[in-house]
Amino acid sequence: MRVVLEVLADLRMARRLQPWAQLLEHALQPELLRRPRVAIEAAPLTSLDTETTSLDPMQARLVGISLSVTEHEACYIPLAHRYPGAPEQLGLERVLEKLRPWLQSPRHPKVGQNLKYDAHVLANHGIALEGIEHDTLLQSYVLESHRGHDMEALAERHLGRRTLTYEQVCGKGARQIGFDEVSIERATEYSAEDAEVTLALHQVLWPRVREHDGLRFVYQSIEIPLSRVLFAMERTGVRVDPVLLTAQSRELGERIAALEAQAHQLAGQPFNLGSPKQIGEILFGKLGLPVQKKTASGAPSTDEDVLERLAADFPLPRTLLEHRALSKLKSTYCDKLPAMIRQDTGRVHTTYGQTIAVTGRLASSDPNLQNIPIRTAEGRRIREAFVAPAGSHIVSADYSQIELRIMAHLSDDAGLLEAFAKGQDVHRATAAEVFGVRVDEVSADQRRTAKVINFGLMYGMSAFGLATNLGIGRDEARGYIERYFARYPGVARYMDTTRALAKRQGYVETVFGRRLWLPEINSPNGPRRQGAERAAINAPMQGTAADLIKLAMVATAEWLRRESLGTRLIMQVHDELVFEVPDSELERVRARVPDLMCHVASLKVPLAVDIGAGRNWDQAH
DNA sequence: TAAGTCACG
DNA sequence: ACGTACGTGACTTAT
Structure with missing residues (x-):
């Protein structure tokens, strides 16, 4: 591999000849940019990467920019390295003003690895990045949503190259340093390589996306245009009222304290209600309540399901349930959300993960705005x-x-299609079929059962799972499932053909051609294979939605x-x-x-x- | 850092 | 006989 570190090389030479600032300013003259080596003006596609002070996109500040237009060549423009002995660098503002026309031009196509992040960084400096033509992160996601997409993994997997890692450059844990503290020499090796590897990855991944119409559609007509929509959403943020949440927090705090005192009273001793271990010792040790189920590691479970069952016969579990519910609300929402309001915008700005969920869904984090309470x-x-x-x-x-409608579409089941075509309440219609009554005779309980059946089916549920969820016997549950499949034979056929297809090709597809791979679909490990079979049933529905x-x-x-x-x-x-x-x-x-x-x-x-x-x-x- | 739990669709 | 509903993110405790 030959990364030509143009700017750095020039600088090293130049250091003996003239001040850095003067030379870099020279390097950004349009005449020089037109030369092949740094020809971003003329390039059909330029790879772009920013180095910053933070992973938080809304607060990150630029430290440097790397660019690559030609295989094996890249340059790094240091802008804000600050460490003892750091050389003088070009003024950030002056460089950005030189680059602004190109960065903001839709006619100068760019590729990057997660350009949504770089767009935020540039926006933090008043630059509106345009011309996002490609993104290797999105290419990798569309090709293999189930695998990792970090640059090191992609370089290794697709180029057979071991690159310098962020950890190697900045360290990790307590000894990690900010990128602005990295020496310009080291930063250049790392950042220029990133820009150059990104271009190389694009040249490998894009043809693979392009060759399948479905993948190409998902990439070009969904993910690429979506990334700028997500960028705008993240930047806009959401207004959250901190006064209201703080008042709720105080109220919850009082109720939590009372529940805690009550729990200690019932237990006959103080203990930490936030510790499942200590709760287990009290319930199943001291009080001798029956263990309902074990956790993955073999400890007696104290989850909601268990406490709910125990609450029928004992008072303490109910107190614990209420305490858990209120503590969750207080710490995760009432206390955390106000702390995440940005002072400059007065709003909270989540980050949407576009390449996290294997099914094609988005994920929201820092804060997660996709799990705000609604059920109680x-x-x-x-x-x-x-x-x-x-x-x-x-x-x-x-x-x-939406997902039941997609199940109707995918399965082509006449009964289900008809229910939706007529605008019926589909759970009620299902109840009528499964229980053999008229639609207007369906009881509230029958509808509730049908709803659980409908959801369970979309998750590839077994009779056991249905029985557990409904609190009924396994035979009864099996009866419901058999009646369902008898009434909706298209759905039964869809489940079978989807499993078979997944086993044959190793992946399933959404209506739009997004591929969802199932690496364990033919595993000799039974539970793993069955897990993959359930995922295969669910993925086309969740993914199409x-x-x-x-x-x-x-x-x-x-x-x-x-x-x-x-x-x-x-x-x-x-x-x-x-x-x-x-x-x-x-x-x-x-x-x-x-x-x-x-x-x-x-x-x-x-x-x-x-x-x-x-x-x-x-x-x- | 892992485990357990629980918030959402 | 075994395990047993899909997909996420975040908090707390414990190591």
Whole structure:
């Protein structure tokens, strides 16, 4: 491998001839940029990488930029290295002003590894990155969502190259240093190599994506356009009311303290309610309650399911359950969310992981805005703190029964298709079929059972699992499943053919051609293989739903842009899109968004969207 | 850093 | 006889 560290080489030579600053300024003259070695102006594609002070995209500041336009060649522009003896560098502002026209030009195509991050970094310095043509992270994800996508792994896997790692350069743990403390020589080796490897990876991965129409569609028409939608969502952030959450925290704290005292009373001794180990010692040791199940490591479980069963006969488990529920709300939401409000924007800015979930779904982190409570009244109060600024509303639009509709589409089952075509309540329809009663005779309990069956089926559930979940006998559960498959033979056929297809090709596909690999589908290890079989059943449904909402995000973002609306997409929660909408645009958004979401694709079933508006996220449902 | 638990779709 | 519902992220405790 030959990485030509152009700028560095020049600098080393130059150091004896002229000051750094002068030379670098010279290197950024347009005349020089037109030369092949640093010809980003003329290049059909330039690889770009930024080095920064932080992994947090909203607060990272630039330390340096690397570029590569030709195989085996790259340059590094040091900008803000600061360590004892660090040489003087070009002024950050002056370099960015020189590069601004190119960085902001859609006509100068760029490739990178996770350019959404670099776009944030540049945005932190007032630069709006344009021309994101390719991203090797997204290419790798589309090709192999189940494997790792970090640069070291990709270089090894696809190029057979061992690269300098971030850890080798910055260390790890307590001794880790900021990139601005790395010597310019070392930084150049690392960063220039990253830019150069990225270009090489693109040259290997892009042809592999391109050769399959489905993968190409998922990459070019879903993931690449989505990345800039996600960038905008992350940057916009969400307004969260810290006063409300802090008040809730104080109230919860008091109730938690009371529950703790009560638990100690019932146990006859103090113990740490946050410790499953200590809870186990009290319940199953001191009090001698029956062990219900064991954890993976063999310890007696104290999870919700166990405590719920014990609560029927003993008082302490109920107290523990309430304590757990309130502690979760307090620490994860009431205390953490206000701490994550950025002072400069007054909002929380999540990061959407576009290459985390193997099924094609997004993931949200720091903070996770995809697991905000909704199932209990207590929990829903958290959502009241997700508020609209004055003069605007929160609007929530969610797909109704999206995965069941996809199951109907994929299985081509006549009964299921008909239920959706007629706009029926599908759980009620299922109950009528399974219990052999008329639709209008279905009891609330029968509908609840049918709903569990429907969800269980989509997860590849067994009779045992259904029995456990419904609290019924295994024979009864098996009876329900048999009746279901008798009434919906298309679904039974789909399950069988999907398993068989997964075993034959090693992957399954979504409606749009996203490939979901199942490395353990032919494993000799029974439980592992069965796990892969269940994943094979579920993946096309979960994955197709992910494809659909991603297309909807791209479509709504494009509509908002074209219409020059002030409405902003602020969150995605798998089957739900959340917008912040100026009052003046409320009616247009309510009228158009469901239509856009429903018509991103035409399946054998209609898609349906529920939409609501309110001053906060809770009211928008 | 792992384990256990629990928040969401 | 065995294990037993898909996919995530984050918090706390314990090592």
